[in-house]
Amino acid sequence: MSGTTAHLVAFGVPWTLDLSHLAAEDRYEVHRRWERCRADVLDADPELTPQTTPVSPGSSAYDLSRHITRRSIDQQLGRLLLLHAAGLADPTSGATLGLIAPSGTGKTTSARILGHRFGYVTDETLAVRDDLAVVPYPKPLSVIEEGHPEFKRELSATDHGLLPTPRDPRLGGTVLLHRDPTLLRPGLEPAPLLDAVTQVIPQTSGLAWMSRPLVRLATVLTAGAGVHTLHYAEIGQCGDLLERLLDPGSDGVTAERDWAAVSPPPGATLPAPGSGPVSNPATSLPDGTRLVRAPWTDALAVDGEVLVLIGSTPLRLAGVGAIVWTCADQPVTVETVTAHVVDALGPNPSDADLVAAAALELVRVGVLVPAEGPA
Structure with missing residues (x-):
């Protein structure tokens, strides 16, 4: 060797x-x-x-x-969904948990400590195919030198006693790591899907280069046990909690599943990967202005909210803003949108002002644009 x-x-x-x-x-x-x-x-x-x-x-x-x-x-890039995550698998079934966290906040430590109980898949980059198969990357463990966070040692997974990667690992759930040294005992709770998507987007590589990136991410985060947040002080105390997520018969906490994809129209010109919305310095919208969605990459609708991805930039819309954007799939006036808001939320003496303000703000941040051509 x-x-x-x-x-x-x-x-x-x-x-x-x-x-x-x-x-x-x-x-x-x-x-x-x-x-x-x-x-x-x-x-x-x-x-x-x-x-x-x-x-x-x-x-x-x-x-x-x-x-x-x-x-x-x-x-x-563009072929696999690449998560900044440790991967730990059930040694028998191959069901794999992705433990997602920013660099230097617990991925390698989780793999190093829990890899004696779960199969070691990776300590850094969890690669997931369209069919939710996991492509292993059981690299050397990159361990931060104590007192020298800028240096990392590379440790052999075998020398460190980590269990082997199971054959044909498959995604069984995702976990957002949240370490709090003051906690007395660990806890696991379902993460609201849009909260999770927003947190995970920065912990991906090349997401905007994928076709339907938000749909791909939502599909991964609702796979298997779904996405949960793990609150803990010491990761070594969390093995039982994580094992429950991989147990199909577990009566554990239930993750959110319901979401809808909002697709750009066929043939639409999409923003370039790495780009973002184009702001508009408008201070008012003249009467009769028709508004339409700016070019966008992908969107998810969950429980009355919409997460819109423009290039590489996510924008989360709720309440009146979500309704305005939803109505603007075709050119529409503020007056028409106001009627939809009243239907959805009930009448309010300030409806016209609220909708106008929301529409103007969406124009200013580049989510909506004034429509061209005749009414």
């Missing part, structure tokens, strides 16, 4: 590491750290470009890990 090349697969992306410049003991260390990702035959998927990189003497093990992760993400 000290050859001059190492063949790996990082969530589906084939890699060859050139170790010829390393001493024998250093080659051994690279093979040992990456043995969970080792592949004897490289995947010949024509849609992916095999990656090759030399490993130099004295180079950082963490820099190599980060390089492999970033380049592999680039290869899978």
Whole structure:
């Protein structure tokens, strides 16, 4: 296990590491750290470009890990849903929980501690296919050096005693990690779907490059046990709670499931990935102005609210704002929208002013635009 090349697969992306410049003991260390990702035959998927990189003497093990992760993400943009999450699986069924958190806030610690009870899938990037199959990435554990948060050590998953990745892992639920050192005991609660989507969007890679990104994300967050928030002080106390989520017969808490996709019209020009809404400095809307939705990428409707994605920017609309946007699928006047608001919410002496103010604000932030052409 000290050859001059190492063949790996990082969530589906084939890699060859050139170790010829390393001493024998250093080659051994690279093979040992990456043995969970080792592949004897490289995947010949024509849609992916095999990656090759030399490993130099004295180079950082963490820099190599980060390089492999970033380049592999680039290869899978738009193909897989990529969550910044640890992945832990039931050793028998392969049902996998994604433990989602920002960098440096608990993913690797969760994998390191709970990986003795659950199968180790990844400590960093959880890749999910359209059919909810999980593409494993059991990389070395990237552990922060105590007292030196800017440095990370790379630990072999096998040397650390983590359980192997089950065959054919499949998403069984998602968990938002929320550590609070003052808590006496951990707790698990369902996360409202739009709250969860809004929190998770920043913890994805390349979401805006996917077709129907919000639909894909909502599908993942309502899969299996659904999405929950885990409040805890020490992750080692949470094994029983997480195990319940993967138990189909559990009488545990129920996650929100109901949502509706709002699709852009066929043939519509969508905002470019990485873009956002175009603001408008308007201070008023002339009488008779017709408004229509600005170009948008995807949207979800949940319990009277709408989450609209424009390029890479999500905007959450509730109450009057949600009704105004919903009515503006075709050019519509503020007066017509006011009638819809009254039907939905009941009459109010300030209806006209409230709707006009909401419509103007949606124009200003770039969610609605004045319609062109004759009425």
